[in-house]
Amino acid sequence: MTSKLRVDAVLVQALIAGALSFAHLHDLAAAAGQTGWKAWAYPVSVDLLLVAAWRRLRSDGSSRLAWCWFLVSLxxxxxxxxxxxxxxxxxxxxxxxxxxxxxxxxxxxxGGTLLAHSPTPTVESDTEPAESEYVSKCNAVAEPEPDPAQSVREIASDITVPAALVEHARKVAADHHSRTGQPIDTDTLRARLGVPAPMAHAIAAQLA
Structure with a gap:
């Protein structure tokens, strides 16, 4: 019962204060030359901006933007x-x-536009970056990056090269050796034959 009476008293006090402030704003606007509905719109505008700033403070925490417009409307x-x-x-x-x-x-x-459309700041825990960095390091140790060349050689070991292609590759390798004096490397062989890297490795293994 005591709690209910206290809450009711607070609401009554808020209504009285709001009504008086509303009337004073109306009277001030009317004295400044705003007549008719315009004089009544001023207290509505002030009170709405005050409520919007207060809600921003309550929901998103303290910020310069919300405090600025709260104080302006107040x-x-x-x-x-x-x-x-x-x-x-x-x-x-x-x-x-x-x-x-x-x-x-x-x-x-x-003020209303800024309060409604300005992004709210996100608060991140100070421990999150450290934890994320620790997990990344653990993953890097547990799972080393694969060697691309090793992967290509493993694939090449399972490829069967047609005999005609091997014979053509021998001619290309001999031509390269006669022109340069050096044995043909896998990359050059792949480029001359126009085959994928695993296939070039498989052919080079048969030419060796």
């Missing part, structure tokens, strides 16, 4: 409360007040 609400308490002559408002009220829609639009 200052606008607090300023209206103070201005309507007799500190300003609302019958003849100063030029800076008219300027501020006229420029508020653009400010509120900018």
């Amino acid at each position: 200052f606008a609400s607090l300023g209206a409360n103070v201005a309507t308490a007799g500190f300003l002559d609302l019958a003849d408002p100063p030029a800076w007040l008219r300027f501020g009220v006229a420029g508020w829609p653009a400010v509120a639009f900018l």
